[in-house]
Amino acid sequence: MSNSKLYKGSLTTIILKLLTESDKMYGYEITQKVKELTKGELKITEGALYPALHKLEAEGLLDVEVKKVDNRLRKYYKLTENGTKETANKLEELASYIATMQALVNPKFNLE
Amino acid sequence: MKLNKLEIQDLYAFTRKHYVVYYDLQTELVDHLANDIEAMWEEQPQLSFEDAKTKAFKKFGIFGFMEPIEQKQKAMNKRYMRYLWTELKKWFALPQIVITITMFLAFYLAFTTDYAIYFVFGFYILIAVWSGYKGVHLKRQFKKRKEVSDKKWMLEEMIFRQASGSSFFLLLQLHNVFNVSDGFSDNNYIVLSVASIFTFLVLISYISLELLPGKAEELINETYPEFSL
Numbered sequence: 111m112s113n114s115k116l117y118k119g120s121l122t123t124i125i126l127k128l129l130t131e132s133d134k135m136y137g138y139e140i141t142q143k144v145k146e147l148t149k150g151e152l153k154i155t156e157g158a159l160y161p162a163l164h165k166l167e168a169e170g171l172l173d174v175e176v177k178k179v180d181n182r183l184r185k186y187y188k189l190t191e192n193g194t195k196e197t198a199n200k201l202e203e204l205a206s207y208i209a210t211m212q213a214l215v216n217p218k219f220n221l222e
Numbered sequence: 223m224k225l226n227k228l229e230i231q232d233l234y235a236f237t238r239k240h241y242v243v244y245y246d247l248q249t250e251l252v253d254h255l256a257n258d259i260e261a262m263w264e265e266q267p268q269l270s271f272e273d274a275k276t277k278a279f280k281k282f283g284i285f286g287f288m289e290p291i292e293q294k295q296k297a298m299n300k301r302y303m304r305y306l307w308t309e310l311k312k313w314f315a316l317p318q319i320v321i322t323i324t325m326f327l328a329f330y331l332a333f334t335t336d337y338a339i340y341f342v343f344g345f346y347i348l349i350a351v352w353s354g355y356k357g358v359h360l361k362r363q364f365k366k367r368k369e370v371s372d373k374k375w376m377l378e379e380m381i382f383r384q385a386s387g388s389s390f391f392l393l394l395q396l397h398n399v400f401n402v403s404d405g406f407s408d409n410n411y412i413v414l415s416v417a418s419i420f421t422f423l424v425l426i427s428y429i430s431l432e433l434l435p436g437k438a439e440e441l442i443n444e445t446y447p448e449f450s451l
Binding site for chain 2: 136137138142155156157158160161162164165167168169170174175176179180181182183184185
């Protein structure tokens with residue numbers, strides 16, 4: 111990842127957004143999905159992912175489900191009703207942040 | 223290539239060695255490490271299990287599992303407080319509010335009599351003794367549970383071992399009560415607040431030491447879907 115600090119504040123939004131697109135996901139799957147979607151540009155570190163997931167779970171935005179896969183147990187996360195609502199808010203916040211940054215970094219000059 | 227049962231056991235031991243004591247977090251981290259190791263094996267089938275494990279662990283950064291452990295603790299505290307709060311709210315709605323009001327009035331009346339200060343001491347000691355007794359009883363119950371299964375669950379520990387914590391914390395805060403002079407019953411505001419504090423203390427103690435432990439099974443199952451697996 112080129113600059114982890116810039117992405118840090120958006121980690122929860124990224125997780126929530128990914129979960130809207132699939133029914134349920136487990137931790138490792140999330141890291142891989144992000145890597146795949148951003149073509150390796152953004153790598154979510156393991157040390158940051160689980161704390162974020164547990165925080166979202168404690169806030170009631172995520173629900174968990176456990177299944178036996180191969181020889182082990184796998185913990186899946188999925189959005190709760192509140193989580194779905196919060197995702198919409200967070201995405202809106204992120205969009206307006208991107209627009210603001212866009213205006214600051216790349217202002218469009220109007221000559222008329 | 224998939225990890226076998228022995229290797230999974232080894233990963234559980236590995237998380238324990240790195241101070242992950244609770245089973246739910248161990249399970250999640252074991253699955254993560256296992257997935258990563260299996261992915262590595264697809265590209266380098268000759269890589270040994272030990273080397274792959276070390277590589278997978280390194281990705282957690284220099285603090286290893288510390289951050290997930292800390293955050294999990296915070297998240298579980300939050301969950302416990304939410305359960306406490308949900309129960310507490312019920313005592314301010316019908317029908318329980320009748321009991322709350324009656325209790326408050328009883329405290330209030332007792333604290334406006336000439337024997338106010340004795341009542342304060344009396345109730346304080348009563349609550350402290352009951353909380354102490356329940357706390358010891360719950361710890362014993364917890365020990366018995368652990369004889370059946372040695373898996374550790376953070377919420378279970380909170381319900382059984384730390385339950386008396388909130389009561390004693392409040393009791394300690396209340397030592398100010400003893401600094402109140404004999405004539406405190408003349409000041410209506412002080413009497414009102416002391417009566418409110420006592421009502422609150424009784425409710426919190428009853429919820430954390432009686433109600434939540436009674437519902438332990440239900441709460442633990444709700445929190446950990448793997449508990450019953």
